[in-house]
Amino acid sequence: MRELTMAQALNEALREAMREDARVFVMGEDIALHGGIFTVTKGLLDEFGPERVRNTPISESAIVGAAVGAALTGMRPVAELQYLDFAGIAMDPLVNQMAKLRFMSGGQATVPLVIRAQQGAGRGNAAQHSQSLEAWFFHVPGLVVVQPATPADAKGLLKSAITCEDPVLFIEHKMLYNSKGPVPEEPYTIPLGKANVVRPGKDATVIATAQMLGRALQAADTLAEGGLDIEVVDPRTLFPLDLDALLTSAARTHRVVVVHEAVTRGGIGAEIASRITEQIFDELDGPVARVGSLEVPVPYNPKLEQAMMPQAADIVAAVRRVCYTGAGAR
């Protein structure tokens, strides 16, 4: 199969969606001629023109608010927040408007829009351009939250997000845009709310998102050398969360580690650990472990930036802890 970068795969998804449905348009800062700062919208201006590939002023609140207004009145906007860190400026339209309008209007409003944004550390962008904020939005009823980790998933999930009747926050990772992977030539979609067992295994389950998926797979290779057979599962969408898939895996391996780049405190790992513990406590050989970033703002210093984030070695250590301590072997 051909290989694409994640940026190319996302570009292809946008191009296909815009060809398939004239209601789809893209808007955001520097997305037209410039093609977006990570080239995701490169070339769309040439094919679709400036009405449907729309550069905006630096006005995050109006970008999201206008996307909401357009979605309410028959369009399917795909709006880009250049960094998810800038969501702070758009928090009202994201949380009070797009997430709630359907409910508050008693089901009258349909808000079929996608907000694309990228997040994450590893690029030396320091504390205001590197956060992992998915838990903020995971917490809000009314939103769909997607977090792809591979080029193929990114394309298929974005296609599904654009046809979804509900507002989707589509969270990309800046360090994955240049990562390559196989992507089918023919159009396809990946349903929202379906986890992916990326690597099957029997001794422990590692649930990992975005940039952490690669590190979890590295950790699994290392652990395999020591005779531990690790299952690695990527939820792919945080809401709806494919809890059944996570429970199935956890019930088979009896040991679970959840890994994300966001700081551990209040992260989605806490929710996943609770759900697993509440529902299949008797199946577990020990507590569900969490691996997340240190609870500090993302530092500029490159060594410290990596030091705050989970590394493959941290995941290895966490898996060993859950495998060799606690309730012991079954």
Next chain:
Amino acid sequence: MSDVPATLSTAQRLDAFRTMVRIRAFEEKAIELYQKRLVHGTVHATIGQEASAVGITLALRRDDYVTSTHRGHGHCIAKGARIDRMFAELLARRDGYCKGLGGSMHIADFEIGMLGANGIVGAGTTIATGAGLSIRLRGTDQVAVTFFGDGAANQGALHEACNMAAVWKLPVLFVCENNQYALSTPTRDSIGGGSIAGRAQAYGMPGLRVDGQDLDAVFTAAAGAVARARRGDGPSLLEIHTYRYQGHNTGDPMRYRTREEVETWKQRDPIALTRKILADEGSATEAARIAAAAAVEVSAAVEWALQSPELTAAEMVEYVYATPGLHPDLGRRVRVFEEGN
């Protein structure tokens, strides 16, 4: 479209009078229902400001869009919403516009382009800008009107919306209802430069200060701005000077203004002024008939609304997402909750 200022015919003025009277009757009843503890939460009355909602919407078509504010009853009724369903919403019943899930601050009727009142000051302005963008992309000649108050004039969202609508020449009408107070804060303490209409110049759009107690003045200003937007010449900003006789909401002690000030504004009541013109035009009897009919309509509407049942928790959870089955877990938890009670 000609640029001759639009004026109201007697028939239009009678219609407008009817709408203003219905808005006031609705709100007086809503306050009464609140005082009887039948309406809970809060009610923000627009009494005294009716000529703004009615004068602006007179210049609109059914397929034009409106976004509104926490003080939105007048905009809803003027755009054509049914007052019985509005009462049902205030009374938290299933026949309410939002099935009792939204209440006074969130009434919407998408069938008539009423995209919703809004509880967040200034939020409707960017949504209307998006409706304007949608109009542009779909190639229709609709317009989008966003009502906001003097309080919202100081929100960053309004600046972003005005600028975006201006650079894209969108068919958006920004209507500031300056009722002199943002809750308790007078405009003299909050409006830098002193004029909201004056800010329009910086965006390169027309900005007009309008006497909000004068129905004809509001209509004429609105008709001009709407015609401009329909022609594709872009947005305008109207600053409608008006006054609310009630407090910010039910329960406001109103320590920030004098009784004399309220009485002075009441001398120029928009409904009384319109009624006088109608009398001068020989329609006094018709005006009296309209006023009596509004009271009857309101009473019947409340009776109808009170018959409406409430939504159940199991039904409520169906309105979070449009996609069927997106959150099945929620339904399971409701059943547990109901069994637990």
